[in-house]
Amino acid sequence: MNVISLDIETYGAAKGNHIGVLLPDQTVFHPKKSLYLDGVKNKDLVLTVAITLPKNSTSQTLNFDLLAGLEPGKTMVFEMHNKEHREKLQAWLYRADVIIGMNLQFDLQYLYHTDVQPIPMKAQLVDLSVLNYLHSELREERSLKALGPVLGAFAYSETLKTTRFKRANDQKLLFYNAQDTHNTMLAVAELSRRLLCDKFHDHFDSQHGEYCLNFYSESIWATIAMSHAGVPMSSLALQDLMGSLEEDIASAEESARSHELILRGPGSATSKDEFLHEVIKLIEEVSNPDIMDALDVTPKSKKVSFSDKNRTTLYEALPEGTDADIYRDLLNVANKHSKAMKLMSSYCYPLLYHRRNKPDDMSSVLIPIDAEPLPRKNHVPERFSTPAERLNAAEASTINTRAHIARFDKRERSTDTSDARAYPTWYVTPSHIKNDTGSAGGTIQGRITCKQPSAQTFPKPIKACIKSVHEGGKIVAMDLSQAELRVAALLSGETSMIEAYQNERDLHAERARSLWGDYDDKPDDQHQRRQVGKMMNFADLFLSSANTMREQVYAQSGGEISIPLPFYQKVVAQRSEVRPHLTSWQKGLLRKVKQDHIIMLPFTGQSRTFLGDLGAVRSEIVNFPVQTTAGNLTLAIQHALMRSLTFNNPYASMFLQIYDAIYIDAHPDHVDRVVDKVNKAVQYVTEEGYWADLQHIYRRRVPLKHDIEILG
Known part of the structure; x- marks a missing residue:
């Protein structure tokens, strides 16, 4: 098995390229944004690439034992302005079975914008940020530079937070890049050893380790695909x-x-x-x-x-x-x-112009398709010493914003077709983007997230602006029906929920019947009462208090449903009668956390540690395994889809995941094919993949249901 450690240095690492032409400051961390907002030339996006080979890696299977035994060997640095170097790098990348690195989605998506051919998705990706998260989600040190001393593995004398090298061919930069790949391999080996000894010893066998690493490898590929596609919108x-x-x-x-x-x-x-x-x-x-x-x-x-x-x-x-x-x-x-x-x-x-109160921050703006870069401008510091500097900064931002708006005004546009894309930064785990630069993202609940913009939280009016880039094209939206409730039914063994799903009964109507004995006798009230039943089902998962339920029902109904507090107090009092197995499972989780202070999930190795006042985080404790498993379920469907939707497919691109939903932009001639691929992906996960594996270990069967909507 061919293993390489990979790291790149982008234009932000040096003041000038290899011939001394000045490079802009790096203010954004997506290649499309770099080209458009920072105005860097495509040839200067990536300055150097380093790879380190292990001294030996004899295993034929990727597992934690292989990673724990890695020892850095030969290191090579490729200068990307040199054609011969690029060709040699290409050959090494194509030979690789396993690529390890730190925030690989950042490195690989930047490499995709050079003339290095796309890395085949057969390569399994091992990210140091993932291993760090798996070992301890509480660890504050999340960058390579910060992890070295904590692990007792290495230390840096200087970092890109304190210096910017003179040129792309500066020997200090080349050495710095080489250090990164060498040290990444050291850190991966050390964390893998600790995972085997400290955490997975009593929970994971080698098969589970392979499952965990493959799951995260495919998750990283999924985020790379979504980053590359961007969210298509009509400006x-x-x-x-x-x-x-x-x-x-x-x-x-x-x-x-x-x-x-x-x-x-x-x-x-x-x-x-x-x-x-x-x-x-x-x-x-x-x-x-x-x-x-x-x-x-x-x-x-x-x-x-x-x-x-x-x-x-x-x-x-x-x-x-x-x-x-x-x-x-x-x-x-x-x-x-x-x-x-x-x-x-x-x-x-933020999508059209800039952050409302920060005119220099255009990190979330829509980027016009095939647009020329904005005029180059100097970096504007957050604070200014004189009024003149403030005026100059404001004028620079205004010029840039006006130029950006003009790109839209000069185009023939439609409200039915995308003319621009938003390019969020995706996070597989809680981490920084690169070298401690950029913002931090991710969620300790184990779900992938995105920022700049936060496309997963787009309200309905903003989602309505998502349009296909193809004339007459459609957005294929797959939504898992009641994913978190089905997960809770499986994990807890709640028979009332399992039987409802197995017999295709309406779980929300059944919950409403438990609240109103005359539910079936008053058809005019059923819609509103079913809405309350739905919200009570989810409130049961989170052990919501009576006050919280009252506020949420009122807010989510737009003020149409106002029920006195005693009603919700009765809901809380009757939980153990209505959902006895779910309540018992939740109590068991709380007892376990009180004793062990940790919850770990099967197969994926995700865990969460709870310290301090456990009463204040009861809802988070019982929510973690449900919400994280539901997120994993959607990711597993994405993984299956990635195998059938080729990367960089011009006719169908998966561009967004919103926890229990997946969005694909499809050419009008390919809509039916995409729908068929989605159905097959769900079927695979249910019968052979992640959901089938969970049903096997819990010895229960809870059917999945998904809806497909064709938008646009």
């Missing part, structure tokens, strides 16, 4: 949405102002404080003298905050009557204003 649809939101905001502000409530701008803070004081005073006098106990206050001033939660609590507490109706209407206006402002500031503005 015109997004601009139309922004115009509509601006109208909604103006209308809400005018309506509020007519009642002397200022929602934004000068005087708004005082006005909102006075409004809250009036509402609270009315509630205290008429219906609830203890309303202040249910409201959140600001940390410093201890004033009641004008938050969504507080507005919802006050709306519910208002008594009946004319005076209260005025306040109720104003609270609704404030809610609509807040929702529109969030869509504007958190999504529309």
Whole structure:
């Protein structure tokens, strides 16, 4: 088995290329963004690439024993301006069966934008950040430079956080690059030894180790594919949405102002404080003298905050009557204003222009398809010493933003077809992007995440702007039905849930029947009651309190469902009767964590450590195995799809995963084929893959169900 350790140095590592031409500062960490926003030339994206070979790797199978035995041997550094070097690198990459590195999705996606041919997906990827996460998700040191001393394996005298080398062919840079691959192999070997001794000793055999490494290798390939594809969006649809939101905001502000409530701008803070004081005073006098106990206050001033939660609590507490109706209407206006402002500031503005309050941060902007780079500009520091510097920085940002907007204005655009893409940065585990630079991402719940932009949290109006890049093309959306509930049924053995799924009964309606004995006798109320049943099913998974359930039902129903607190207190009291096996399993988890302070999942090796006040994290404890396994299930389907959808496929590209949903951009002639591949991928995971393996070890059968929607 041919193993190599790989590391690249991009243009941010040196002030100039090999002939001394100045290189821009690296402000973004995706090759498409680098080309468009930083204005670096394609030939200067990657300056050097180093690989280290092990002294020996005789195993024919990738497992932790192989990794633990790795010892660095020969190291080579390839200068990417040199054609002969690129050809030699290409040969080594094609020979590799296993590639190890640190944040490999970063390195490989940058290599894909050089003239080095794409690395075949047969190579298994082992990332140091994954091993570090598997060994301890609590470890704060997540970069190669920080891990060395912690592991007692190596240390650096200088890093890219403290210096930038003079040129791409600077001998110090070449040595630095070589150090990285050598030290990555040392760290991988040390962490693998520790995993075998400290963590997997009582839980994993060699077969489980192979499973774990293969799972993460395929997950990294999936994130590379999504990074490469980008999220296709219509900039015109997004601009139309922004115009509509601006109208909604103006209308809400005018309506509020007519009642002397200022929602934004000068005087708004005082006005909102006075409004809250009036509402609270009315509630205290008429219906609830203890309303202040249910409201959140600001940390410093201890004033009641004008938050969504507080507005919802006050709306519910208002008594009946004319005076209260005025306040109720104003609270609704404030809610609509807040929702529109969030869509504007958190999504529309960053996608179209820049971060709302940071005009120099364009890291989330849509990049026009086949666009020329923006005008080069100097790096703008976050703080400026003089007013002149502030003006110059603002002018530089304005010029850049105007140039970006002009790229859209000059194009023929449609609200039905993508003319631009968002390129999020994906994280397989909690980690930094590269060399301790860039932002940190990932989730300790074990699910893959993305940032800049956070495409997984796009609200419906923003999702509606996702369009196919193909004329007449479609977005194929696969959604796992009730994935977390099915996982909970499997893990806990809750018979009421398992039987409902096996017999294709409506689990949410059944939960509603447990709450309302006359559910079937009142068809006009069934839709709303089923919605409550659905939310109670999920509340059962998280051991939600009565107050939390009341707030969430009210908020998620848009204020249409308002049920008194005693109703939810009864739900909590009856949980053990309605879901006896689930409740028993949850109690067992809590006892185990109290004793061992850790939960580990089968096959994938993901774990979470819980310390301190366990009562404060009860919900997180019982949620971790459910949410993480559900995320793994979606990833397993992605893995199966990756084997049938070839990388860089011009007719079908998988561009987004939202926990229990997968999105694929399909050419109109390939939609049916993509749907067939999705169905086969789900079938494989159910009958032979991850879900089949889980059903085997838990000795239960819980059928999966998925829905496919054709959008666009």
